[in-house]
C-alpha cells in the first residue's frame with residue numbers, strides 16, 4: 001500500500017492566458033490531496049473518495065452514477081472526478097508497464113473540488129505517483145507532472161495548460177510559459193483565500209474564453225495584456241529577497257497587478273457575482289490586491305493581506321462560505337508515511 005500527496009495551488013497571475021502560451025505564476029499551497037493505492041490481482045479498480053463528493057462514498061468501475069442514490073452531489077462533478085481517476089490509473093499502468101494492474105484507491109483531500117485551487121491536478125499527480133510506486137516504479141516529479149498533464153488534457157478535451165499539474169508536482173512558486181516550465185524564488189506571500197462554496201466548469205470556461213478570443217480582436221488583446229501583467233509580476237518577484245519577509249512596497253506592487261489581472265479576467269467573462277463580491281470585500285479591507293484564482297465561474301478568490309483584515313471582511317461577506325490563510329507549500333508530490 002502506498003500513499004502519496006500533492007498540493008493544491010493559487011494563481012498569483014496568469015490563468016486562462018496560459019492556455020494560449022502566455023506566462024503564468026501558480027503557487028502551491030498547503031492544502032493537499034492524498035491518494036492511497038493498493039494493487040489488486042483481478043485487474044479491477046475500486047475507488048473510495050471523500051474528494052469527489054465532499055461526503056465519503058465508494059464506487060467500482062462499471063457503476064452508473066445514476067444508480068447510486070447515496071452519492072448526493074451533481075452528477076457532472078462525480079463524473080469529472082472519476083474521469084481524472086480513470087486517466088491517472090491509465091498513466092500509472094502505462095508508466096509501470098502493467099496494463100492489467102488493478103487497484104484499490106482511496107482519495108482524501110482538503111482541496112474543494114472545482115473551486116480554482118487545483119483539486120483535480122493534485123488528485124491526478126498524487127494518484128499517478130501512488131499508483132506507480134505501488135507497482136514498484138519511482139518516477140521523477142517532472143515525469144509525474146508530464147503524465148498528469150496528459151491525464152488532465154484528456155479529461156478536459158484538449159483544453160489544459162501544463163501549469164496546474166507542473167505546480168502540484170514540483171511545489172513552491174512556478175512559472176510556466178509554453179514549453180518553459182521552472183520553479184522560481186518567491187518570498188512567503190500572505191495569501192488569504194475566500195471560497196463561495198461553489199465550483200466552475202473549467203472546460204466550459206476555457207471554451208468561453210476561446211470563443212471570445214476568436215470573435216473579438218480586443219479579447220485576444222486582453223489575453224495578451226494578462227501576459228503583460230505576468231511579465232511585469234515576474235520582474236517584481238525577481239527584485240524580491242526570497243528568504244526574507246516581503247517588503248510592503250513589493251506586496252503593494254504585486255497586489256496592484258493582481259487587481260489588474262482580475263479586471264482582465266472579468267472582461268473575459270470568467271468572474272461571477274460572488275467572486276467579485278469577495279474581491280471587493282478584500283480590497284475594501286485594505287488587502288494589497290485580490291483576484292479570482294483558477295478557471296473562475298465560482299469557487300475561490302485569493303488576496304494578499306498581512307493584517308488579518310481580509311479574513312474578517314470575508315467572514316461578513318454574503319456568499320463567502322469559508323476563508324483561510326494559505327501558506328506556500330515547498331513540497332510538491334511526496335510519499336506519505
Ligand code: MEV
Pocket residue numbers: 014015016017018019116118159160161162163164202206294295
Ligand atoms: C485552471 O486551473 C487554469 C486555466 O488556466 C486552465 C488551464 O491552465 O489548464 C483556466
